[in-house]
Amino acid sequence: xxxxxxxxxxxxxxxxxxxxxxxxxxxxxxxxxxxxxxxxxxxxxxxxxxxxxxxxxxxxxxxxxxxxxxxxxxxxxxxxxxxxxxxxxxxxxxxxxxxxxxxxxxxxxxxxxxxxxxxxxxxxxxxxxxxxxxxxxxxxxxxxxxxxxxxxxxxxxxxxxxxxxxxxxxxxxxxxxxxxxxxxxxxxxxxxxxxxxxxxxxxxxxxxxxxxxxxxxxxxxxxxxxxxxxxxxxxxxxxxxxxxxxxxxxxxxxxxxxxxxxxxxxxxxxxxxxxxxxxxxxxxxxxxxxxxxx
Numbered sequence: 092x093x094x095x096x097x098x099x100x101x102x103x104x105x106x107x108x109x110x111x112x113x114x115x116x117x118x119x120x121x122x123x124x125x126x127x128x129x130x131x132x133x134x135x136x137x138x139x140x141x142x143x144x145x146x147x148x149x150x151x152x153x154x155x156x157x158x159x160x161x162x163x164x165x166x167x168x169x170x171x172x173x174x175x176x177x178x179x180x181x182x183x184x185x186x187x188x189x190x191x192x193x194x195x196x197x198x199x200x201x202x203x204x205x206x207x208x209x210x211x212x213x214x215x216x217x218x219x220x221x222x223x224x225x226x227x228x229x230x231x232x233x234x235x236x237x238x239x240x241x242x243x244x245x246x247x248x249x250x251x252x253x254x255x256x257x258x259x260x261x262x263x264x265x266x267x268x269x270x271x272x273x274x275x276x277x278x279x280x281x282x283x284x285x286x287x288x289x290x291x292x293x294x295x296x297x298x299x300x301x302x303x304x305x306x307x308x309x310x311x312x313x314x315x316x317x318x319x320x321x322x323x324x325x326x327x328x329x330x331x332x333x334x335x336x337x338x339x340x341x342x343x344x345x346x347x348x349x350x351x352x353x354x355x356x357x358x359x360x361x362x363x364x365x366x367x368x369x370x371x372x373x374x375x376x377x378x379x380x381x382x383x384x385x
Contacts, residue, residue, distance in 0.1 A: 161206060182229050183232075359371075365382055
């Protein structure tokens with residue numbers, strides 16, 4: 092693979108995410124193709140957050156990833172049927188002029204995976220599924236680049252190497268989110284499904300981190316600046332990327348986790364308590380879990 096120039100200088104802890112899964116989750120997930128039969132009852136959360144609220148929080152994040160990868164790989168985002176009847180506008184994003192067939196194939200594979208996640212959750216939620224919120228891929232990446240100390244602007248759709256840096260912004264967050272949920276899931280069926288999704292997200296993260304490590308130089312430097320920004324606004328530990336360090340994990344090689352607040356701070360690009368919108372979601376998420384409590 093030849094190195095090319097590009098952008099060179101320019102849980103939630105689903106502990107909170109799945110902790111509230113109640114009896115409704117059993118019926119919702121059981122309705123999804125490929126899912127095993129779910130138990131009929133699980134504990135009701137005292138926080139008032141229901142299974143529907145939790146699944147819709149996940150759906151918002153899957154909308155974000157699906158739109159990013161679909162636009163990069165195909166030039167078009169989610170269909171009206173997949174985005175919902177009251178979908179928000181998506182700003183920015185265009186097909187990347189890939190020059191390396193393998194990277195183009197990886198982008199298409201991840202796009203299809205994220206589209207499948209959206210459809211899985213929408214089918215599980217049925218009429219309760221929230222529509223895609225407004226998403227911004229222009230101002231958000233420019234703001235992230237400035238905040239990370241990389242430069243005044245950044246367009247991840249400019250070329251394939253810039254695309255890899257843009258993808259790095261999202262992938263590690265997904266892995267830490269699913270790991271955060273594992274300890275609080277009481278249903279073995281739900282735990283198995285969550286572990287399977289985490290596995291897919293980890294494959295994605297591994298692809299992106301490996302390709303960036305191969306590029307080296309400013310790409311690794313900029314990726315680590317993004318990593319530092321995530322840690323600053325969204326908490327959670329981060330592992331620096333290098334030519335010999337690909338895996339993001341602690342001293343025991345255990346993946347990190349994040350809370351819902353952590354994730355909201357990252358996608359809103361704000362460390363402020365109570366933040367409700369901004370960054371990649373200019374009008375906030377749709378559903379009940381939309382504001383960072385701390």
